[in-house]
Amino acid sequence: MVRVEFLGPIQKAPLELEITNLNQLATILQDDKDMLEWLENSAVAVNDTIVNSLDIEIKDGDKVSLLPPVCGG
């Protein structure tokens, strides 16, 4: 299982999914109307490292996080 977490202001409970790459995750999340805007403006981290491409394999036990726009300070 891959755990998917939604950080900061995204009001969505974590998911546990049987997926092997980020393209599958994109397809699943794009079915959720409430997520469409967040998908356009959020960054993605796999095991706490930001990634810039969907062509990344993920395996059982990995953690994927969605990070919406930030504003520290």
Added chain:
Amino acid sequence: MLKLYDGALPVSKILKEWYEEESKSNYGAYIPFVGTVRSEDGIDGLSFDIYEPILESWFSAWQDKAKEKGAIIKMAHSRGDVMLHESSYIASVFSPKRRVALEFIDEFVEDFKASAPIWKYDLKDSKRIYALDRSTEIKGSGILGVNG
């Protein structure tokens, strides 16, 4: 050094501690930046969420950059609510020379604003409202979207 606090930062205490920690380290310059919550748009204060694992790795990469220049960075940030005229952020650079510290604090704070995984909310009328219009997309955002 990265330190997170629940609520407002004890600014005087932190600045004094950092000063004393490095007073014998032979740094010629100590440049602190203190961010304070201003009264604007009728807010009562600000509130913050932080994702610590990525904040720590981001900070550690900057600490390595500072080291290359013989400098160090210290940073403190608040979690949760910070009311008007209280402070939520301090970043400080210590370096042998003034010019390096002045340039470094500028670059560091700019990247902090653009990349550090911290989310800001306005506290207004007993509500916590995400400050989307003042927030910045992290580089690489949008890859999961239909246009990604």
